Amino acid sequence: MDYITIAVAKGRIANITIKKLEENGLIFSDFKNSRKLIFEDDNSKIKIILVKADDVPIYVEYGAADIGIVGKDTLLETDCDVYEIFDLGYGKCRFAIASLKDFEYKKGKKLRVATKYPNVAKDYFNKKKEPVEILKLNGSVELAPIVGISDVIVDIVETGTTLKENGLVILEEICPVSARLISNKASYKSKSDRIYEIVDCFRRHMNENDIC
Ligand SMILES: Nc1ncnc2c1ncn2[C@@H]1O[C@H](COP(=O)(O)OP(=O)(O)OP(=O)(O)O)[C@@H](O)[C@H]1O
Numbered sequence: 001m002d003y004i005t006i007a008v009a010k011g012r013i014a015n016i017t018i019k020k021l022e023e024n025g026l027i028f029s030d031f032k033n034s035r036k037l038i039f040e041d042d043n044s045k046i047k048i049i050l051v052k053a054d055d056v057p058i059y060v061e062y063g064a065a066d067i068g069i070v071g072k073d074t075l076l077e078t079d080c081d082v083y084e085i086f087d088l089g090y091g092k093c094r095f096a097i098a099s100l101k102d103f104e105y106k107k108g109k110k111l112r113v114a115t116k117y118p119n120v121a122k123d124y125f126n127k128k129k130e131p132v133e134i135l136k137l138n139g140s141v142e143l144a145p146i147v148g149i150s151d152v153i154v155d156i157v158e159t160g161t162t163l164k165e166n167g168l169v170i171l172e173e174i175c176p177v178s179a180r181l182i183s184n185k186a187s188y189k190s191k192s193d194r195i196y197e198i199v200d201c202f203r204r205h206m207n208e209n210d211i212c
Pocket residue numbers: 009010011012013053070071072073074091092093139156157158159177178179
């Protein structure tokens with residue numbers, strides 16, 4: 001049996017993914033205590049490669065991985081050509097627009113929006129026919145309205161703690177987000193049995209609150 005390779009987004013999503021696979025009896029030795037980027041379970045012939053979230057769809061589209069696990073936030077931002085095949089239900093959060101508590105929207109004035117997700121923000125405001133200027137940042141987006149470089153932010157919110165501790169409030173929610181299983185188009189045809197074994201393995205360990 002050939003190895004099936006899964007590109008997993010480093011950080012939160014990888015930690016939960018490995019935990020769920022280990023609950024199914026797979027073993028990825030040293031995952032917690034190493035800087036290794038490749039982990040293999042010899043029995044199931046599953047190979048995990050750890051990559052930055054934004055890069056997961058690229059590894060999958062170009063066939064370096066058969067499947068990938070990444071947040072819906074990242075998928076909405078990318079235009080990669082992959083199949084999204086399963087909502088894994090974990091890594092739950094939501095996209096929201098937020099501003100400082102005392103922000104007042106002035107009609108007719110172009111909103112300046114700071115975000116790590118320029119495509120998501122552009123799409124959302126285009127649909128509402130609201131003219132905006134997008135400022136692409138790479139993190140700590142909540143700072144932007146505080147230091148006065150944006151009116152609002154578009155970001156993911158989980159517990160709401162980061163917004164609260166920085167004096168921001170949600171103005172609108174855009175959509176829910178959770179981790180998704182994606183597939184390379186050729187692998188989806190040639191390795192569909194193995195891919196669906198992996199889907200079943202996650203399905204068996206879905207918690208009640210994983211269901212979106
Ligand atoms: N509270 C949360 N904050 C950030 N990401 C979350 C949260 N809840 C779920 N997620 C999911 O986890 C993914 C990000 O994981 P993580 O924060 O570990 O990486 P990251 O922020 O991209 O890492 P980096 O620190 O390298 O920028 C998101 O793309 C999203 O799908």
